[in-house]
């Protein structure tokens with residue numbers, strides 16, 4: 001223990017575990033500071049046990065949250081079904097419980113003794129809630145698939161060199177994108193307290209979806225020849241998503257804008273995918289991506305509809321979108337994305353110019369869908385949009 005109270009000394013240990021030792025020392029100090037509380041809880045429990053008596057306090061159900069039974073619906077027993085039982089479905093506008101105590105459990109009598117998890121920082125429902133989040137969670141569970149078994153990998157045939165390389169390059173880009181698409185919800189999921197448990201559940205499915213997407217594109221690239229080039233233009237765009245100052249802003253940039261673009265690419269899967277194996281990959285990813293985009297739109301709408309200063313919130317979001325759109329534009333100028341997609345759309349390296357015509361069509365579809373999504377969320381962006389309505393790199 002003497003060593004543990006002197007972290008600086010611990011750092012000098014020659015065994016190479018200085019970082020771990022230092023962390024352990026801080027953990028021991030922290031435990032020691034809360035020692036009185038631990039000792040009190042242990043003492044009163046041990047005393048009761050020694051006397052051979054029982055508490056039975058947990059049998060009391062006042063206020064009466066106990067006794068009304070949740071009934072399953074046609075799908076089984078969903079979160080919506082249990083939320084129909086009062087008070088379990090009462091999601092607070094602002095959370096003041098920063099512990100693990102379940103929403104609806106008897107927790108007030110213990111408030112003074114509860115630990116406070118300071119990392120739970122997302123305390124307003126408007127920052128994370130969406131009216132479709134429970135439905136999307138159910139759908140996500142029902143539609144999970146397995147990138148090892150559900151793709152007919154054994155039927156993957158080699159493509160001509162130009163198309164194979166273009167496919168592998170696109171998959172490399174997608175592997176990069178899917179990685180941050182998992183890291184962003186993971187970063188915020190940890191900061192969401194117990195009272196928004198449905199959102200946490202949904203985000204865990206998004207993390208699983210994105211893990212499967214990066215898996216399937218990595219596998220597709222390596223099964224077809226190999227991973228190809230990463231690109232700074234992608235990397236800075238992806239970092240901008242991770243660095244977004246709030247969950248709603250990041251969700252706008254990732255789910256609504258970024259994944260909206262990815263969804264447009266997947267929707268063009270019939271033209272971009274050159275084998276039935278690739279079409280199947282795109283089809284399955286598209287279903288997952290549609291859920292994430294749908295959450296993004298409805299979360300954004302919920303934020304605006306429930307914000308006490310809607311005008312102020314709109315202006316902040318416009319300022320954020322001014323940057324977000326430029327971020328996406330930067331990523332979309334990267335030749336490591338534009339050129340392989342154009343080659344795939346055109347049908348070969350020698351038809352890249354035709355492919356650029358296809359890119360112009362894809363871009364218009366993306367912008368149109370993006371602006372519609374913004375409008376559906378109550379965010380009229382058409383006048384202020386920093387993205388060109390027409391594909392900016394069209395030849396001639």
Ligand SMILES: [Fe+2]
Pocket residue numbers: 178181209210213289
């Ligand atoms: Fe994804």
Ligand SMILES: [Fe+2]
Pocket residue numbers: 181210259288289292
């Ligand atoms: Fe996604």
